[in-house]
Amino acid sequence: MLFRSGWPPPIVHPRGADSATPTLAASTWPRLVNAVFTFLIGIGLAPAQSRILSVSGRRTGREYRTPVNLVLREGQRYLVSPYGDRAWTLNARAAGSVTLRRGSTVETVTLQELDATEAGPVLRQYVWENAITRPFFDAARVAAT
Numbered sequence: 001m002l003f004r005s006g007w008p009p010p011i012v013h014p015r016g017a018d019s020a021t022p023t024l025a026a027s028t029w030p031r032l033v034n035a036v037f038t039f040l041i042g043i044g045l046a047p048a049q050s051r052i053l054s055v056s057g058r059r060t061g062r063e064y065r066t067p068v069n070l071v072l073r074e075g076q077r078y079l080v081s082p083y084g085d086r087a088w089t090l091n092a093r094a095a096g097s098v099t100l101r102r103g104s105t106v107e108t109v110t111l112q113e114l115d116a117t118e119a120g121p122v123l124r125q126y127v128w129e130n131a132i133t134r135p136f137f138d139a140a141r142v143a144a145t
Contacts, residue, residue, distance in 0.1 A: 037067040044103030049129075051100040053079070057087075058094035068100075071126045079111070080126045 040046040049070045054063055066088050071078040079098075081089045092098050097110045114122070 034067055038065065041067055041102055046102070051102050053088060053092075054099040054101065055088055055091040055095055058091050064088060064091060069126075069130055070100075071122050071129065073122055073125055077109075078122045078126070080123065082126065082130065 037046060037050065038052055041050045041052050046067075047069070049072060051068055051070060052065050053068045054065045056063055064087065066086075068079060071080060092111055093113065097108055099106060099108050101107075
């Protein structure tokens with residue numbers, strides 16, 4: 001899922017991957033890593049593109065938080081869900097906006113979902129910048145630009 005944010009400029013989110021693409025199981029290891037990164041982002045000690053995304057649950061209304069990495073491309077900020085449709089992506093899609101936090105900076109952004117053609121170059125950049133997510137993308141090594 002890829003979103004482009006409103007003003008501040010839209011964050012882009014691509015459609016979820018098909019069923020042939022591996023998904024990340026919600027095991028102890030990813031939860032622990034997310035907890036550590038959430039703490040580091042919250043105090044401002046993480047890479048510049050890292051944020052804590054907060055969104056209300058579409059059924060419960062409860063606030064959910066997860067660490068994310070933005071892609072900065074051609075003056076736009078993009079939000080990518082590397083593991084396909086997850087709870088936060090479904091909630092973000094339903095809400096239409098999310099809150100992004102880094103240290104003491106908090107901003108609410110509206111989201112605009114991109115189609116596959118628009119998302120391609122952004123996803124290519126995301127995979128390049130976040131190599132650990134490569135196995136979760138179903139794409140040829142050399143794709144058309």
